[in-house]
Amino acid sequence: MPKALLFSRQPLTSRPLHEWLDDTADGVVLVTTPKAVQGAEDILREHFPMHRLVDDYHAWATEHVAEAAAREYGVDLIASTSESDILRAARLRGRLALPGQDVASATAYRDKVVMKRIARDAGIRVPGFAPVDSPADLLDFLDLEGFPAVVKPRFGAGSEGVFILRAPQDIASFLARQRDTDVPFVPGQWMVETFVHGDFLHLDGMMQDGRVLHAWPSVYNTEGIAQRLRDHSHMSSVMLGADDPRFGAITRLGHDLIAALPSAGLPLAFHLEAWIGSDGDPVLCEIASRSGGALVAEAYERIFGVHLAKEGVRAQCGSALTVRTQPAPPAELSSWILFPPGRGAFAPPEQPCPVPAAELSVRFPPGAVGRGVEHLTQAAADALVTAGSPEEIRAYQDELAQWWYANARWE
Numbered sequence: 001m002p003k004a005l006l007f008s009r010q011p012l013t014s015r016p017l018h019e020w021l022d023d024t025a026d027g028v029v030l031v032t033t034p035k036a037v038q039g040a041e042d043i044l045r046e047h048f049p050m051h052r053l054v055d056d057y058h059a060w061a062t063e064h065v066a067e068a069a070a071r072e073y074g075v076d077l078i079a080s081t082s083e084s085d086i087l088r089a090a091r092l093r094g095r096l097a098l099p100g101q102d103v104a105s106a107t108a109y110r111d112k113v114v115m116k117r118i119a120r121d122a123g124i125r126v127p128g129f130a131p132v133d134s135p136a137d138l139l140d141f142l143d144l145e146g147f148p149a150v151v152k153p154r155f156g157a158g159s160e161g162v163f164i165l166r167a168p169q170d171i172a173s174f175l176a177r178q179r180d181t182d183v184p185f186v187p188g189q190w191m192v193e194t195f196v197h198g199d200f201l202h203l204d205g206m207m208q209d210g211r212v213l214h215a216w217p218s219v220y221n222t223e224g225i226a227q228r229l230r231d232h233s234h235m236s237s238v239m240l241g242a243d244d245p246r247f248g249a250i251t252r253l254g255h256d257l258i259a260a261l262p263s264a265g266l267p268l269a270f271h272l273e274a275w276i277g278s279d280g281d282p283v284l285c286e287i288a289s290r291s292g293g294a295l296v297a298e299a300y301e302r303i304f305g306v307h308l309a310k311e312g313v314r315a316q317c318g319s320a321l322t323v324r325t326q327p328a329p330p331a332e333l334s335s336w337i338l339f340p341p342g343r344g345a346f347a348p349p350e351q352p353c354p355v356p357a358a359e360l361s362v363r364f365p366p367g368a369v370g371r372g373v374e375h376l377t378q379a380a381a382d383a384l385v386t387a388g389s390p391e392e393i394r395a396y397q398d399e400l401a402q403w404w405y406a407n408a409r410w411e
Contacts, residue, residue, distance in 0.1 A: 002076035004317040005029040007085040009057045012040035015081070016080065018047035020310045022319055025049055029073050031066045033057050063088050070096060077266075079316030081309070083157040088108055094335055100316065100364035101289060105262040109289040112154050113191050115261070116284065122260035123125050124253065125283045128194040133187035135175065136301060141192045142171070148195035153183040158293060158376035164195065196283050198275035202237065202309060203254045204292050210263040211372060214326045215270075216240075216300065217250045235376075236337035236397055238390050239299065244354070246276050253282045263290055267321055269312030271296065281343070292379045293337035295384060302334045302386055304357055334386045335393045337400065338379035342371030342410030346380060349407035355394045358383045370410055380408065 001023050008017060009032060014137035016026050024047040032050045037044045044051060052069050054062045070078070070092065078098055080089040090106035095098070101109075108114050116126045130141045132151065142149060142165070151174055152298045153161045156328050161183050163174045200222060205215025221236045240247045255273050273285040291297045291309035301307040315321060346364045353360040361382040364370065370380065383400060386394045 001027045002318040003029070003073060004074075004077040004079050005031065005070045005075045006079045006081070006313070006317065007031050007066065007089055008081040009033050009036050009359075010081055011036050011038070013038075016041050016043075017081075017313070021317055028317065029069050031062065031069065046390045047343055058084065063092065067092055067095060077316060077318055079313060080290075081313055083110070084287060086289060087155075101264040101268060102262070102268045105264045106289070107301075108261045109264070109287060110155050112152070112156075112286055115286060116193075118260055119257055119284050122256065125258055125281055126193075126262065127196050127283060130192055131188075132190040132192050138171070138174075138192055143406060144188075145194050149192050151190060151192045154189060154191050156183065157288070160376075167368055186346075187202050188247055196275045196277075196285075198277035198283065199239075199273055200273065201250050201282070202292060202296070203250050203270075203272040203274075205254075205270060205298050206267055206306070206308065206311060206315070207258050207264065207289075208267040209265065210259050210261075212255050212258055212326075213267065213321070213324050214304070214306075215251065215254055217247055218296075218299075218302070219246070233290065233373075234337060234401060235384070236293070236335060237294070237296070237299070238335040238393050238397070239303070239333040240388055241333065244300050244390070247411050249280060250274055250280050253284065254287075257284065257287055261287070267312075267315035270310040284388075293349065294338055295382055298384060299334040299336050302384060303330045303332060310366050332388055333390060333393060334384060335390075335397065337383050337385065337397055338377065339383075339401075339404050339408070340373045341378060341380045342408075343370055343372055344410035345369055346365060347409040347411055348381075349404070353383075353400065354403060355385070355396050355400045357387050357393075358385045358400045360400070 006028055021028055029050040030048040034053050050073055052065050054065055073411050078089045078093045082087055087110055087158045089104045090103045094103055113131050116129050120126050128145050132138045138314050148166045161181055183189055200220040201217055203215050203217045206213040218237045218239045253274055268289045269291040270289055272287040274282040291312050297307050297309040304327050346368045348362050348366055362381045364380045385396045387394050
């Protein structure tokens, strides 16, 4: 097995990398944080003796520490587990002349302006868009395209910093956020695009060398996931049936877009989002060269036996893929739902979940204080729901949601 350096800030207690990867003690140099290994110190000693702990994970100094460790141990591959690590991993590959996703490919999958320019030039439908490097850029776009419009960070993930402009007064509200936002108001960081109406879908799978190895589409319960942060609502997704007319449209989009973007080289998971309106043609939202969040990977594994987050990390570390070809349409489909934290002390339902098709996991302990949805995938409870058709799944999801909201209390 090749030796790999792995960036990961995920807690080892919830993302068991030692179980996911082969020959960890001899083959994996882990760059992580003290917080990520709390409660897993024995795992760190046994499985990752070649580790580096950094206090400020997102600092530039972490890349310097990682390069020194990579050179010391003579690694063959660089791997990452999170969106924020994709570019730093690519930069390190370039410094060390190692295979895998390079900076050009990583940039195309991270920078939404670069991504949409490449897609547009390839004939793929995208919203009207423009980089925002100053207030004048934003005003010029609105003069041309009008309202509503969406301002978002070019390198954001999980609807981070997304702001919807519906009327002229919203411009001042957006600009007033400058002191509070984590993303600086400087050139190269922001963009604006037209607001798109339609069903909001995602396509998830594995890719290699500019082609899709296998994938399956799903549809969200909302036109945009930023709505969850604004409304503190539940979020869900249901796999499409193979006979759904949207299935072919978003699947073709995935194949065309991955072929158009700079190749990632070695296998990677991907997560694509797009809208499909009444005309049936998809409009690209974005694509990422990593597994989708929430329970996307778990739902995919339930049906196809492949956990996309695990598969993506293993592939980056040199392990063989579980599946390399598109599977046949399955007999069952899966879905997931995230129930939001309320406001106040949590009192969970006293009775077990009555929906037989649902596997409910309560994430908040009794008495935990909720403050609403603070980040996109935060959930007081979540569930996988599996059934023979999307219609059955939605009926089960509705039953589950009614039971949850009637029985979970925030006091």
